[in-house]
Amino acid sequence: MNSNNRRDFLKTAALGVPSLLSFTSTAFASNGSTQSKTDGSASRVLGSGKQALKVSSLGLGCMGMSYHRSFVPDRGAMISLLRKAKDMGVTLFDTAEAYGPIINEQLVGEALAPFRKEIIIATKFGFKNGIPSEGLDSRPERIRQVVENSLKHLRTDYIDLLYQHRVDPQVPLEEVAGTVSDLIKEGKVKHFGMSEASAAQVRKAHAIQPLTALQSEYSLMTRSPEQHVLNTCEELGIGFVPYSPLSRGMLSGYLHERTKYNAANDNRPSLPRYQKEAVIANWPLIEILKDFGDQRGLTAAQVALAWLLAKKTFIVPIPGTTKAAHLHENLAAADYSFDPSELEQLTAALSAIKIVGDRYTGISATQTGQ
Numbered sequence: 001m002n003s004n005n006r007r008d009f010l011k012t013a014a015l016g017v018p019s020l021l022s023f024t025s026t027a028f029a030s031n032g033s034t035q036s037k038t039d040g041s042a043s044r045v046l047g048s049g050k051q052a053l054k055v056s057s058l059g060l061g062c063m064g065m066s067y068h069r070s071f072v073p074d075r076g077a078m079i080s081l082l083r084k085a086k087d088m089g090v091t092l093f094d095t096a097e098a099y100g101p102i103i104n105e106q107l108v109g110e111a112l113a114p115f116r117k118e119i120i121i122a123t124k125f126g127f128k129n130g131i132p133s134e135g136l137d138s139r140p141e142r143i144r145q146v147v148e149n150s151l152k153h154l155r156t157d158y159i160d161l162l163y164q165h166r167v168d169p170q171v172p173l174e175e176v177a178g179t180v181s182d183l184i185k186e187g188k189v190k191h192f193g194m195s196e197a198s199a200a201q202v203r204k205a206h207a208i209q210p211l212t213a214l215q216s217e218y219s220l221m222t223r224s225p226e227q228h229v230l231n232t233c234e235e236l237g238i239g240f241v242p243y244s245p246l247s248r249g250m251l252s253g254y255l256h257e258r259t260k261y262n263a264a265n266d267n268r269p270s271l272p273r274y275q276k277e278a279v280i281a282n283w284p285l286i287e288i289l290k291d292f293g294d295q296r297g298l299t300a301a302q303v304a305l306a307w308l309l310a311k312k313t314f315i316v317p318i319p320g321t322t323k324a325a326h327l328h329e330n331l332a333a334a335d336y337s338f339d340p341s342e343l344e345q346l347t348a349a350l351s352a353i354k355i356v357g358d359r360y361t362g363i364s365a366t367q368t369g370q
């Protein structure tokens with residue numbers, strides 16, 4: 001990129017209105033490389049030492065197959081999709097008691113039972129009766145009860161990675177981590193994780209039972225983990241699993257201000273970031289991803305996922321999908337390696353966009369650490 005083009009590009013990006021012209025191949029040289037792998041079989045390691053867990057570079061978020069993403073596809077089709085993901089090299093499958101509740105664990109359990117030893121199942125405890133709107137419940141007896149239920153629903157005798165879904169202020173973290181530690185000694189659980197815990201909460205729990213992974217929302221629209229928890233994970237040797245890595249579909253460019261949601265089975269209609277005004281205000285971000293991808297044969301979703309993978313080697317995003325085409329697309333994001341200078345320019349352009357609309361509101365917002 002010559003200095004005039006660079007100045008033009010940065011100026012336009014700083015204004016938050018990237019133009020198509022600023023992303024021509026001269027303005028944004030295509031220096032990135034693709035590796036030969038075109039499936040999901042490249043691997044990464046979450047956690048360290050005895051807590052290390054080798055997984056595919058991208059996992060599969062299974063929630064939307066049953067819960068919170070408007071439609072619920074045919075169950076048989078989702079079983080086929082889960083098996084296809086396994087065939088394509090995905091080894092990390094993410095579910096939770098709360099997804100449904102229960103039906104998502106049952107789906108994952110049925111689909112993956114024939115390959116149990118070849119894959120990693122992550123599930124979560126932490127809500128009263130498994131229903132987020134009823135509040136938090138991480139009492140030791142409840143954790144044990146959820147684990148027994150999850151083992152049945154998942155058709156297995158061990159859970160590879162057990163997360164606390166949200167920190168419960170009523171139950172000391174020492175008790176939570178201690179209970180999971182006991183479950184690990186009993187062989188029912190292999191590894192411990194937390195979700196949306198703050199850096200201080202991660203440290204406290206890690207001192208009792210070392211964590212393998214922290215799972216929190218992280219994407220180009222939610223950069224808060226960069227403030228503290230990513231550094232804490234790096235320091236302590238804990239893996240980081242970004243959930244909603246496509247910002248619930250937004251970063252693919254597939255959603256727009258006229259998208260209709262089924263509010264009975266979707267949290268997006270209640271979240272500020274998915275309201276019409278916010279979608280329009282945030283659209284320049286999608287345009288940057290699209291323009292960058294257009295020069296390189298990538299989709300906006302692939303650029304968003306490749307960007308996360310490029311951040312740290314201990315990051316393993318778990319995009320959710322109900323479509324084989326999107327699964328192929330998302331896994332292929334792992335094939336793209338950014339040239340350092342193009343990554344720097346892309347990040348600068350994206351960072352110049354001020355994101356409009358919070359990711360959560362109300363009680364959900366208060367349950368997240370940073």
Ligand SMILES: NC(=O)c1ccc[n+]([C@@H]2O[C@H](COP(=O)([O-])OP(=O)(O)OC[C@H]3O[C@@H](n4cnc5c(N)ncnc54)[C@H](OP(=O)(O)O)[C@@H]3O)[C@@H](O)[C@H]2O)c1
Pocket residue numbers: 060061062063064069094095165195196215216242243244245246247248249250252254301318319320321322323325326327329330
């Ligand atoms: N720990 C937590 O508190 C927490 C919270 C939320 C989610 N999660 C986990 O994270 C996983 C993913 O999160 P998420 O579903 O909220 O968000 P996401 O992965 O950012 O986005 C999923 C949405 O994007 C669409 N999509 C995926 N790939 C696409 C592509 N290539 N092109 C166009 N659209 C695409 C999907 O629709 P299609 O089905 O049409 O592809 C779906 O509606 C969940 O399944 C769950 O396991 C954890």
